[in-house]
Amino acid sequence: MLKLYDYELSGNCYKVRLLLSFLAIPYEQEMIDFYPGKQHKSPEFRQINPLGQLPVIDDNGLVLRDAQALLVYLASKYDESGKWYPRDNPDLLGQISQWLAFADAITGTASAARLHDALFYAHIDVVKARAAAHELFRTLDEHLFFAEEGGQDWICPGDHPTIADIACFPYIILSEEGGIARIDYPAIRRWCDRFKRIPGFVVMSGVFPAGPAADDRAKVAVPGQ
């Protein structure tokens, strides 16, 4: 069975849990004591991932690291619909890769600020990290505003979310734990609602579920009708 080396509070591990849940893939977890035990930096774990980072998967002996790489691998291998990572659509693949790199930049800024505030990573320059995260959020908010204008719900074109949405979501929704408010990003906040309504969505600590969309309720009383 697929094994995920996991840590509950890690947004990067959450990306993998989200995709596994969306695809309904059974897996086992091996919990790594990231904080305070720093087990991911232990000699034992470095034999699994020399970079000493989470997440890592072991899929019948194939050991892979890096959240974005895992999304690409898992979607390519297990998503029969081909919608999360459409291998036969180069235009879309190019855009997905672009936003996967963007997601990595979010990790480098918003996640760093969160590590500073929540997990006591005192060496991180939190002011700089927050400012850089806001720059990225401004870019994404504008992108999502014009996506909505064009009738597009997700980061990349099409009527289905892709792994680009999964890669961007965790450290955006957790950004307030790093002191990065989302009050200036209404388009991002609406996209977060839509993301939470994807069938199979799961939460983690600090992430709350959305209510049902308007269409999900058959009988809504509308006064005057």
Place this chain on the structure above:
Amino acid sequence: MMSDLQSNWYPIASSSDLPRRHVYQTQLLGREFAVWRADDGYVNVWENRCLHRGVRLSIGINNGTDLKCQYHGWRYANRTAGCTYIPAHPADAPARTICNNTYPAQEAHGLVWAGETAVGAVPELPGFEDATVLRAIPLNAPMDLAARMLLGYSWEDGCKGQANADGSVTVTAADGTAVRVFLQPMDSNHSVMRGLINRPASGKERAALLRRHSWLMQELRDRIESRAAAQDAPAPYQPVIAKVSDDLVDIPALGAAALRAELRVQVARRELTAEGIVSLRLEPVTGKLPTFQPGAHIDVHLPNGQVRQYSITNGPGETGHYTIGVKREPDGRGGSIAIHDTVQEGDVLAISAPRNNFPLRRDSTHTIFVAGGIGVTPLISMARAMNAQGLSFEFHYFVQSDDHVAFRQHLGEFERALVIHKGLSPDATGATLKEVLAEPGFARHVYICGPGRMLEAARDIAAAQGWTDETVHFEYFANTVEVDDSTAFEIDLARSALTLQVPAGKTILEVLRDNGIDIPSSCEQGACGTCRCGVIKGDVIHQDVCLTNAEKAEGKSIITCVSRAASERLILDI
């Protein structure tokens, strides 16, 4: 200075920022708002804070009719922001005074406008009647600096900026194209530029127009921000946390001896909902109606001087009106005839705030509603609330015939739980009730409302089949007891340190009022329970129909409008 700003209207969102089932977050003059559109289109602008533990409501859930806090699930109603449900106390209705702060809001020109103390209309914008709303651009700079630098906003040669009296800026190009930009002061050093362009646009043209101005305004934003960064940041605004509005916290003054009719409503719609039953949709003449709870009733003051009680049939979140159902009773005392024959659409009526003597427990595992005829009205409101929450219930509605089924559109909301029993004889009704009430059990509850005889039969059947008093809830329309007021006795008021004499022909309630002691009342005939009061010592002759048999036997409560002392003296907890 602060108060001037607070009385202004500011745009705080684009209309498109408020899709259904979303909660938008923003800030005005330092105060955070949770802003949400209900399914009926109403835009709610609330303090962004749950009254319970202070968690932001902007991370809450917009249910379409109410907003649910993520933390402990408190629910606040559309329009009033009154708390309608507290999951930790499912058996109790929240007090009407639990109500979040709401702020004036209007939607115009494709923007949502708000102001802490704003009144009147939002600004008219001549020349921008068919405008396109541009993408809003937030920036870290004071509003005044942004307004000054906006004068230099330009999308082609020859653009001229002009400051308007309301603080906005209009930039006009040589061809007459104009952009008007309003500033939303989120905080002293944090603003939003909200622009309108004076022409409609659609399709590709619209996309290009929005992109171009988004880009240009972001460039301007960067210039304004570098200017702002070079100067000292002003001190943040310190918004005063406003008190809850007076009409919701007001405790009526002592000594007012009459039934209160503090609200004025207009009959917005009057229709025949079933044979002999009219429904009246009552909307406030001004302001908002207080939050109601399922099972609540209002006193309606009628044109003929009578006062009658009617249950609210509304579903959860229907806070813009109260809808009641009135059955014509040709042999009644005239109240229903006054409504049927004289009350018309457009009429203004005086009503009381809602009172709930028939509270709904929401901690049951299963609930059985038994409605007879017009007794359906409070139970409809209860069932609609339970249905919206996905709680388990069944609804038995006893009527003479199909034509007597009232409020069909609301019954349709919970069709699967609905059983309509038509044209049954009293014996057949009894047999059916035996089946319906066959299974008492842990956390199972029954709510009964209907004509006196049916109600008594249902209570007897329930008791005979093992339902305890605490699980059988009922509300009579009228007292079925013949009231005897021929006795005289003394009452001691323990808290007020007064002793009063109640003579024959007067009620305890009347004597209390004659002596300046006010307690709330409603039906004043022993049916509704509003004037209930605690008994510390003495025996009571109960002549009401609202206390349960167990409560009557216990002797700790008295309904002061009808019941009297069996002993010479009663000590009351007043």
